[in-house]
Amino acid sequence: MMEETRTKLIQAGRKAFAAKGYAASSMDDLTREAGLTRGALYHNFGDKKGLLQAVIDQIDAEMLARMRVASSQAETPWLGFITEGVAYIEMALEPEIQRIMLLDGPAVLGDPSQWPNQTACLRTTTQTIQQLIDDGTVKPVDAEAAAMLINGAALNAALWVAAAKDSEVTLPKAVAAFRVIASGLLAHPQGAA
Known part of the structure; x- marks a missing residue:
């Protein structure tokens, strides 16, 4: 009940x-x-704020599942990693995600990087980066620091897309910049992209 x-x-x-x-x-x-x-x-x-957090938690879980499906279809672990980030940014075009997760959520609940669900996301991203380091795809770097920065880049790109006057025009700019920033982690940039 x-x-x-x-x-x-x-x-x-x-x-x-x-x-x-x-x-x-x-x-x-x-x-x-x-x-x-x-x-x-x-x-x-x-209160209503607590309900918003529960709604965000539900949407976040759905977004994560979609990102994982997109990642699993990539040819390499690196491309899967990038595909997850790009999928997150692209979801900023969806009206429900845009309004609840990226516009109202931060306005009501504060900085999204501090939301409870971000801990699990950062842990998963850290593990993925560590695996990419271990297999020689990514340069030796602190995996947690890289995860914080990559997650922050994807989040801020999505926030930018959601708040843009013309999100459709902003999206490709955000995705291109995200890819360039992430590629800085590659040990051998020519071969892995």
């Missing part, structure tokens, strides 16, 4: 935040849409 209540609230929140934005989504509208009371929202998420 409790999980069903959480699911209903997350679905209602996701729908409202995507359609109206966080600020214009009232708690009364959210709970009415879910067929629940304000008390259910407070009990499960504390």
